[in-house]
Amino acid sequence: MTQATKVTRTMTGPMPVKILVALKVNGQSRQLMLSPWTTLLDALRDHLDLTGTKKGCDHGQCGACTVLVDGRRINSCLTIAVMKDGANVTTIEGLAKEGVLHPLQQAFIAHDAFQCGYCTPGQICSAAGLIAEGKAKSVPDIRELMSGNICRCGAYPNIVAAIKQVMDAVGDKS
Ligand code: FES
Ligand code: FES
Structure with a gap:
């Protein structure tokens, strides 16, 4: 396949559909319609307004986007949100309990x-x-x-x- 053919197919192909993703974020069940390529970081910041999690490099190199998924720390900028369907996510906003800091x-x-x-x-x-x-x-x-x-x-x-x-x-x- 030539480069031109590849480009034409990309430009004329169907737009990917949005996908329903269910997450438990800081103890709350949330359902989101996300593009297949939406990162967990963008889902948190842009779709749930949880802007405590920071975007530094967006390339997995700085750790500013670290959150806990099912208790394990991950770089949310490198994590595609749909792959975490059903997961428990804890962000910095979810660490304090009943007004008491972690x-x-x-x-x-x-x-x-x-x-x-x-x-x-x-x-x-x-x-x-x-x-x-x-x-x-x-x-x-x-x-x-x-x-x-x-x-x-x-x-x-x-x-x-x-x-x-x-x-x-x-x-x-x-
Ligand atoms: S934003 Fe830098 S590692 Fe994710
Ligand atoms: S980057 Fe400023 S406190 Fe760490």
């Missing part, structure tokens, strides 16, 4: 772990996933396993201190 949110404030705050929702969601994974045992582990979350303000020492505090508190309880 321990990681409290720790980030206590340790002054942000400057501009753009990376912070992704950092906190990623840290929640990290602690649930139970693999990090030390500060170097935290640094390594949080390396997918970039902070352009360089707040790393405070971010690590905040995560360590919560990780230790969870460890003390278990």
Whole structure:
């Protein structure tokens, strides 16, 4: 097939239909009609107005878009929403419970772990996933396993201190 033929077929082919996608987002059932190529990040921000999750690079390189899907941290910019039909999604808006901040949110404030705050929702969601994974045992582990979350303000020492505090508190309880 020539390049021209390919282009013609693309331009004259039928438009893809929208697809019904059911998600549970922060405990609420949501149904969305989405294009097949809509990312989870765009579904959250543009269709559900949950703009706490940030779009940094949109290429899986910065971690600003990190959310929890069925308890696991993922880059929502690399995730096609229709592939998560039926999933439980937790964003930064869903971490506080009944007006009480999540321990990681409290720790980030206590340790002054942000400057501009753009990376912070992704950092906190990623840290929640990290602690649930139970693999990090030390500060170097935290640094390594949080390396997918970039902070352009360089707040790393405070971010690590905040995560360590919560990780230790969870460890003390278990
Ligand atoms: S916006 Fe998803 S990794 Fe950067
Ligand atoms: S606090 Fe500004 S990018 Fe992290």
